Amino acid sequence: MKVSIIGTGYVGLVTGVCFAEKGHQVVCVDVDKGKVNKINKGIAPIFEKGLEELLQKNIQKNLQVTTDLYNSVLSTDITLIAVGTPYNGIEIDLTYVKEVSRQIGNALKDKANYHVVVVKSTIVPGTTDEVVLSILEEASKKKAGVDFGVGMNPEFLTEGDAVNDFMHPDRIVLGGLDNRTIHAMEELYHCFEGVDLIRTNNKTAEMIKYASNALLATMISFSNELGNLCSAMGNIDIVDVMKGVHMSNYLSPIQPDGDRVVAPITAFLIAGCGFGGSCLPKDIKALISHGKKAGKQMPLLEAVIRINEHQYEQVLSLLNRHFPSLKGIHVTILGLAFKPGTDDMRESPAIPIIRKLLDQGALIKAYDPISKHEAKKIFGDSIEISNDLFESLQNSQAVILVTRWEEFYKIPELLVNIQPQPLFIDGRRMLDKHSIENYQGIGM
Ligand SMILES: NC(=O)c1ccc[n+]([C@@H]2O[C@H](COP(=O)([O-])OP(=O)(O)OC[C@H]3O[C@@H](n4cnc5c(N)ncnc54)[C@H](O)[C@@H]3O)[C@@H](O)[C@H]2O)c1
Secondary structure: OEEEEEOOOHHHHHHHHHHHHOOOEEEEEOOOHHHHHHHHOOOOOOOOOOHHHHHHHHEOOOEEEEOOHHHHHHOOOEEEEOOOOOEOOOOEOOHHHHHHHHHHHHHHHOOOOOEEEEEOOOOOOOHHHHHHHHHHHHHHOOOEOOOEEEEEOOOOOOOOOHHHHHHOOOOEEEEEOOHHHHHHHHHHHHHOOOOOEEEEOHHHHHHHHHHHHHHHHHHHHHHHHHHHHHHHHOOOOHHHHHHHHHOOOOOOOEOOOOOEOOOHHHHHOOOOOOOOOOOHHHHHHHHHHHHHHOOOOOHHHHHHHHHHHHHOHHHHHHHHHHOOOOOOOEEEEEOOOOOOOOOOOOOOOHHHHHHHHHHOOOEEEEEOOOOHHHHHHHHOOOOEEEOOHHHHHOOOOEEEEOOOOHHHHHHHHHHOOOOOOOEEEEOOOOOOHHHOOOEEEOOO
16 A cells, blocks of 8 residues: 655664565655655664664665655555644644644645545544544545545554564554545555554544553553652552552463463562653643543543652652752662663653752763764753773662663672662662662652
C-alpha cells in the first residue's frame, strides 16, 4: 500500500520505518529540514534500539523522506498524522494537528481518488470527528465518508523498545468513520497477521489510548503513595510489600506446572521518584481538562498527577536528612532519560531534581549512557556531564539513581573501590539495599 506519514518523531519515524520494512511504499514528511536530511542519509535523529539499522535498510527503497506534504498526499492512498500533541498548561494543544489537517485537506482538493486520513497522534475523545474531519472538509471542499475516509489508530509503542513494540503489537485499534475507512486501515495492517484487531468508532479509539495511559499512571502513583507511607511509618520496606502484592493470583497466577506467570503490569507497581516522558503526564492532564469541559471532574486522576508532581521531592528529603545544607556538596545523578532505553528527557524527574539541587548550591555531575546531548541542551554548563559510570561515582558525597539503566546493576561492585563511600539514594529501588554501604531508598 502507498502510505504517507506526517511527522517523523518517535511515533512517525518508527511507524514509517516499520511499515517500509513490512513492504509498504512509505513517504515520511516533516517540516524540520535538518531531520529530513539526516534521515535521508540513514541517520536516525532519535535513539531507539534497532531503528537506524532498519532505516538504512529501507531508505530510498520502500522509504522516502521529504518536506513536501502536498505531493506525498497526492501520491499515496492513506495518510497517517503523527505530529506532537503537547499540553499547554490548560488543555491539549492541537496546533500541529490542525495545521497538518489543513494542509492535507488542501492536497485532497486536488486529488481525484478516494483517500483515507488516519490520526495516530494521541488526541482527546471527539477530536478526530469534530476537529480533524471538519478541517479536512473545509479545506478540501469535499465530503468525509464520500470523497475521503477519516480514521483513528492510536499508537501504543513504548520509547526504548519502540521498534520491537511496533513490529510485535499486542493489539491494533482501528477507529473509523465508516466501514470503507476501516477496510483501508485493515489493508494497511494486513502484514500483522494474527494480532487482535479492535474495530470501533473514532471517539472510542481515542479513549482507549487515554484509558490505557491513565491506568499505568495510576498504578505508579498508587505505589508511590504507599511507598511514602512506608517511609513515614518506618520499619516497612515498600519493596517487600510490593513483592507480596505481586504474588497475588491476580498479578502472577500459578500455572498447573507450579510456575508463576508474572504480569508485566507489576513493573508499574513499584515505588520510585515518579513518571515522566512525553506521554503519561501530558495525556493525563489533557484528559482531566477535557473531562472538566464535559462537566466531569476526575478526582482520582487529579491525585495521580499531584502525587507524581511531588514524588521527586522524596529523594531530595532523603538527601537533606544527611546534608542539611547542600552548598558545595558534590552530588552525582545517575540517569537523565525519563526511562531506560531512550535518550528522551521530556518530563524526566532528573530535571526538577537537578534544578532544585543547583538552587541549593550543590555541585552536580551527571551520567547517562545516551542522554548526554539532551542534558547539555537543558543544563548547558551548569552541570558536569560524565562519560563514564565509574568516573561519575568518584569524589562524590552523594549519588542519586534516577533511571533504571541495566548498566547500573554493576554499581555495588564499582562502589567497593571508592573511599569514602558516598551516600547512595536509590530513586528507583533498583539495587539490593544490602549491597551498598550507605544505601537509602524511596519507601523504606
Ligand atoms: N513518544 C511516544 O512514546 C508516543 C507513544 C504513543 C503515542 N504518542 C503520541 O504520538 C504523537 C507524536 O509523538 P512523538 O513523540 O512522535 O512527537 P515528536 O515531537 O517526537 O514528533 C513530532 C514530529 O512532527 C513534526 N511536525 C510538526 N508539525 C509538522 C507539520 N506541520 N508537518 C510535518 N511535520 C510536522 C515535528 O517536526 C516532529 O518531528 C503525540 O500525539 C504523542 O502523544 C507518542
